[in-house]
Amino acid sequence: MSYQAPYKDMQWLVEQAFTRQNLAQLESLADYDLDLANVIIDEANKFASNVLAPLNVIGDVEGCQFNAGQVSTPTGWKEAYAQFRDSGWIGLALPEEFGGQGLPKYIAQPVNEMWLSSNLAFVMFAALAQGGSEILLKFASDKIKARYLTPIVTGEWTVAMALTEPNAGSDLGALNTKAIPQENGNYLIKGQKIYITYGEHDMADNIVHLVLARTPDAPAGSRGISLFAVPKYRVGDGGEVGEFNDIRCTGIEHKTGLHGSPTCSISYGDNDACIGELIGELNQGLMAMFVLMNEARLSCGMQGVALGELAYQKALQYATERIQGSGTQGERVAILEHPDVKRMLLTMRSETFGLRSLGYQIAALIDVSEQSQDADQVNSAHRRIALLTPIFKGFATEQANRMAGTAVQIFGGMGFVEETGIAQIMRDARITTIYEGTTGIQSKDLLHRKVRADKGTALSELLVLIREDVSSVKQYPALQTSAGRIEQACDELVATLDQVILNPSKSVTDLDCVSVPFLMAMGGLCTAWQLACTAAKAQQAMNDDPDYFANVVALLDVYSTYSLPHVIAELSAVNSQVIGLNAYRFS
Amino acid sequence: MSYQAPYKDMQWLVEQAFTRQNLAQLESLADYDLDLANVIIDEANKFASNVLAPLNVIGDVEGCQFNAGQVSTPTGWKEAYAQFRDSGWIGLALPEEFGGQGLPKYIAQPVNEMWLSSNLAFVMFAALAQGGSEILLKFASDKIKARYLTPIVTGEWTVAMALTEPNAGSDLGALNTKAIPQENGNYLIKGQKIYITYGEHDMADNIVHLVLARTPDAPAGSRGISLFAVPKYRVGDGGEVGEFNDIRCTGIEHKTGLHGSPTCSISYGDNDACIGELIGELNQGLMAMFVLMNEARLSCGMQGVALGELAYQKALQYATERIQGSGTQGERVAILEHPDVKRMLLTMRSETFGLRSLGYQIAALIDVSEQSQDADQVNSAHRRIALLTPIFKGFATEQANRMAGTAVQIFGGMGFVEETGIAQIMRDARITTIYEGTTGIQSKDLLHRKVRADKGTALSELLVLIREDVSSVKQYPALQTSAGRIEQACDELVATLDQVILNPSKSVTDLDCVSVPFLMAMGGLCTAWQLACTAAKAQQAMNDDPDYFANVVALLDVYSTYSLPHVIAELSAVNSQVIGLNAYRFS
Known part of the structure; x- marks a missing residue:
């Protein structure tokens, strides 16, 4: 069996997000109700399971080929792209x-x-189209919008994001690519970039590179970076595709996973003929790029959920079919019957279910932030999205790595044999904690920019909400134990905020020693919170579908038993006087 | 830089094990003192770093080739084997x-x-030679010993271990390979085995397969399994290598890692001409194989340490060279200066250091069990080795996977590019929690056979020892915080033993729901215990080498800050009423 969308989970969790964020109140969404959502989820499932899933292994085995500046995608990629584009999924x-x-x-x-x-x-091109379009919508001139947006939104062209240079990775302020102003208002772009996803490929007529570069008089560091639209083929005044824009792919990476996605090194302007158009204001490039980056980070968090789901599906199928060992009566059984295998499967399932719920709630919050007419509501949504973004990105991707490893473990020896396909998920997942900002970067963003910068306001609001929800969950006797555990985690978190995170006497170094444990604790707490909410809703809806909702209730118990104690452990690390880390001297 | 043995750590930890287990009292070891140990470690380091390490990447990239029943090892493998053999390392x-x-x-x-x-x-052949020889020494007839042992010990022949069949993995009792008795006392072997490490290769003149099989009248299940020596080429009465023994390699696996080690499928007796010689008693094969298995499990635990060390060395080197981001004065710095990178490196280093100490103590305990004349001492050593084996195997390999992942994380985007070589460690490590008994199998062995079967005697003895050690560690003010945390973990463990692990009212299913968390808790506690002991010794020796010993002290603090809280978390899972796992119904 290849991937099948967890339709029921999706439908129900979409409904929970819709209701919880009260999207029915948004007039502009009046035509976009849950019925429509279900139709679209259904259509997408067909495309995902029939067209995309069968190509996943082919992409891994074949990989992309690089030859004299050209990149060929794996067999079937081109045709699937055309189908994807023509079905209107990109926009x-x-x-x-x-x-x-x-x-x-x-x-x-x-x-x-x-x-x-x-x-x-x-x-991977889909998130780039989404994020790239949002940058252009928000920052680009009308002239650029008019010529670039439609081909991008319809998928005629694709978008690439050119940030990293060999010496400028996490620290983009160190980048060196030049942008020389020309008399006609355009810029000559010159420099080398690496790690550009779909920076070159054979699936679309043009590729719009969004390139970060420096003008000659720009200030040093991250305040001197501007953003440019740099198409592979120049775009005329009427939007027509013109001559080659001096952009050369110099190679693709030989990666541990994601073999089907070309990761390109690109040389811009080798012959001084690479033209870029400025997007937004000079030296405001990083700010503009952050629109795409935030989009990409949320999408990356969903990658964690998605890979967890895929790993779970494959592991469950294997565990159902693989006969090994004996049951309580001595009969040979499928390994699904072994408690430890059940434990592995259900920790994956509870993690994925809770994080999916979180991801859907964030999406609904974005709708509120974009569609609501109420300024307070918009601001509050913005604050919460900003807070949850690094948590979701950092935590869901770390968990995806663990879940992929657990799935391999369930396969036993077969997991280490590439033909079963389970190791691919582990290899693919490995990059998700690295790209779009490592877990370390997410944790600094969370701790410094999202918590300390606003003196904990957004986090306190979130904590109030979590406590309210958990307190109302307690009305169900079956959920009280789990709810009590979540309350304990909240108490610990409050103590941690007081003593460490918001403590003005702590240095940046002190805080950076514990930023990842803090992020991991927040991620686990948010997951438990979501599972508490869904378990309570399941209790209410129990009679509608007893089998399904009893399982939803069970997932909260599984999570609060096996995973939630590690939230306390992470907080305990945050609360420690970190001595050894500073005392140790690398010789 | 390629791998270099951590000579100082090794030397000092060997000394700690020697002293702690009082090996000086063993008369038979009089000639094997620490000076000799240091000379040998030094020689081995030269061989490891000059000959073996450079071949590691070649093995990964080239892999083994299978062609018409023949297996070729990667470039340089054959020559390195000859050198390894001729230097006498195998025996x-x-x-x-x-x-x-x-x-x-x-x-x-x-x-x-x-x-x-x-x-x-x-x-991988080295542990097979060691374990295979120990089986023959203990169980084989004099006739077999005389003909087989010398060529194996000198490396003229290699050993392969043929256990698994497609339907008999963790559950060996299900195996089906037949052994038909012949008039001359030998057996005709017939069947298919898979996952046989070095089951076929081009490095030695003969390969002795130790094959588990059933005689026609054997009882069903694991009580009807016998062990046979089945050489690739028959071995004459005088030990001479004779004709081909009808053993055919039918393929090798395409694995996620360990590409240089051929994992073979073997068909025995396709032409009814495969002769095996019985080792030990009929139907006692599993017991004999467990000698090799225990050896292999301890070696597998050391693989965890070894891969953690390799990952640490490479990550440290990268972190020292990679300039990215700014220091507290705004200057560009190596990423080693970033607190979160330090945290990642030192959690790896503390884990590896503590687990190495545990591995060396276990080895010294084996010397006591084999060389002591005092029956009580021997019994006590046996009990402790039996208890620690599944803990060490299960925990060290799980940690190796995490550490390999952390090393990739430190490399950032470069970690996902295969050429840097760091992803190989992650891919290689992935099998260590699976082969020689999965973590789930280790946890059942620990909980049922090693703890419940002896009513917790061995574990209680260990706990007494840990408490004594930790209590004496408290005399050093700098170690008190960490010691207190370990005591807290001991207290929790005692409660867990009482309420769950040794509780007679718990069913096997109840216990199997929490066996892995229990193993993980024990592993973390033992690591912390070892680090507490080494920190105390470091305090005593501080003046001899202040830089080194201050770091040893710091490692305890790092571990007790970041890792030890997860021991409490695992125990808390063990102590929970596991409801969700049993309530959930897979549709």
């Missing part, structure tokens, strides 16, 4: 004005999850 | 009577660690 959540379908994020999110589960390497 | 800890060097295990262990770090895929 799903982009404005109708430019050829998109204008769907809200809360519907786009489960669709996105299906793409990511069925073939992560393939669909 | 290092095997009897001089059969061509070995008769060294004690406490010296062989660090040597073993170096082989495993420098080229795990290559040296």
Whole structure:
């Protein structure tokens, strides 16, 4: 069996997000109700399971080929792209004005999850189209919008994001690519970039590189970086594709995973003929790029969910079929019957279910932030999205790595044999904690920018909400033990905030010693919170579908038993006087 | 830089094990003192770093080739094997009577660690020779010993272990290979086995397969399994290598890691001409194989240490060279200066250091069990080794996977690029929690056979010892915080034993739900215990080498800050009423 969308989970969790964020109140979403959501999820499932999933292994085995500046994608990639484009999936959540379908994020999110589960390497262009379009919508001149947006939204062209240079990775302020102003208002771009996903490929007519570069008089560091639209083929005044723009792919990486997605090194302007158009203001490039980056980080968190789901599905199928060992009566049984295998499967399932719920709630919050007319509501949504983004990105991707490893473990010796396909998930997942900002970067963003910078306001609001929810969960006797454990974690978190995170006497170094444990604790707490909410809803809905909802209730218990104690452990690390780390001297 | 043995750590930890287990009292070890140990460690380091380490990447990239029943090992493998054999490394800890060097295990262990770090895929034959020889020494007839042992101990022949069949993996009782008795006392072997490490290769003149099979009238299940010596080429009465023994390699696996080590499928007796000689008693095969298995499990635990060390060395080197981000004065710095990178490196270093100490103590305990004349001492050593084996195997390999992942994380984007070589460690490590008994199998062995079967005697003895050690560690003010945390973990463990592990009202299913968390808790506690002991010794020796010993002290603090809280978390899972796991129904 290849991937099948967890349709029931998706449908129900979309409904939970819709209700919880009260999307029915948003007038502009009046035409985009849950019925529509279900139709679209259904359609997307067909495409994901029938078209994309079968190509996933082919992409891994064949990989991309580089030859004299050209990149060929794996067998079937080109045709699948054409089908994807022609079905209008790329512009799903982009404005109708430019050829998109204008769907809200809360519907786009489960669709996105299906793409990511069925073939992560393939669909990396989709998040780039989404994020790239949002940058142009927000910052680009009308002239650029008019010429670039429609081909991007319709998938005629793709987007690439050119940030990293060999000496500028996490620290983008160190980048060196030059942008020399020309008399006509354009810029000559010159420099080398690496790690550009789909920076060159054979699936679309043009590739719009969004390139970070420095003008000659720009200030040093991250305040002197501007953003440019740099197409592979120049774009004329009427939007027509013109001559080659002096952009050369110099190689692709030989990676541990994601073999189907070309990771390109690109040389811009070898012959001084690479033209870029400025997007937004000079020296404001990083800010603009952060629009795409935030989009990419949320999408990356969904990658964690999606890979966890895929790993779970494959491991469950194997565990159902593989006969090994004996049951309580001595009979030979499928390994699914062994308690430890059950434990592995259900820790994966509870993690994925809780994080999916979180991802859908964030998507619905984005709809509120974009569609609400109420300024307070918009601001509050913005604050919460900003807070949850690094938590979701950092935590879900770390968990994806663990879950992929657990799935291999369930396969036993067969897990180490490439033909079973389970190791691919582990190899693919490995990059998710690295790209779009490592877990370390997410944790610094969370601790310094999202918590300390606002004196803990957004986090306190979130904690109030979690406590309210958990307190109301306690009305169900079956959920009281778990709810009590979550309350204990909240208490510990409050103590940690007081003593460490918001303590003004702590230095940046002190805090950076514990930023990742803090992020991991927040991730685990948010997952438990989501599972508490879904378990309570399941209790209410129990009679509608007793089998399904009893399982939803069980997932909270599984999580609070096996995973939640590690939240306390992470907080205990945060609360420690970190002595050894500073005392140790690397010789 | 390629791998270099951590000579100082090894030397000092060998000394700690020697002293702690009081090996000086063993008369038979009088000639094998610490000076000799240091000379041998030094020699082995040269071989490991100069000969084996450079082949590690070649093995990964080239892999083994299968062609018409023949297996070719990677470039350089054959020559390195000849050198390894001729230097006498294979028989290092095997009897001089059969061509070995008769060294004690406490010296062989660090040597073993170096082989495993420098080229795990290559040296897999070494543990097979060691374990295979021990089986023959203990169970084989004089006739078999006389003909087989010397060529194995000297490395003229290699050993392969043929257990697994497609339907008999963790559950060996299900195996089906037949052994038909012949009039001359030998057996005709017939069947298919898989996952046979070095089951076929081009490095030695003969391969002795130790095959588990059933005679026609054998009882069903694991009580009807016998063990046979089945050489690739028959061995005559005088030990001469004779005709082909109808053993065919039918393929090798395409694995995620360990590409240099051929994992063979073997067909025995396709032409009814495969002769095996019974080892030990009929139907006692599993017991005999467990000698090799226990050896293999301890060696597998050392693989965890060895891969952790290799990952640490490479990550440290990268972190020292990679300039990225700014220091506290805004200057560009190596990433080693970033607190979170330090945290990642030192959690790896503290884990490896503590587990290495545990591995060396176990080796010294084996020397006591084999060389002591005092029956009580021997019994007590046996009990402790039996208890620690599943803990060490299960925990060290799980940690190796985490550490390999952390090393990739430190490399950032470069970690996902295969050329840097760091991802190989992650891929290689992935099998260590699976082969020689999965973590789940280790946890059942620990909980049922090693703890419940003796009513917790061995574990209680260990706990007494840990408490004594930790209590004496408290005399050093700098170690009190960490010691207090370990005591807290001991208290929790005692409660867990009482309420769950030794509770007679718990069912096997109840216990199997929490066996892995229990093993993980025990592993973390033992690591912390070892680090507490080494920190105390470091305090005493501080003036001899202040830089080194201050770091040893710091490692305890790092571990007790970041890792030890997870011991409490695992125990908390063990102590929970596991409801969700049993309530959940897979549809």
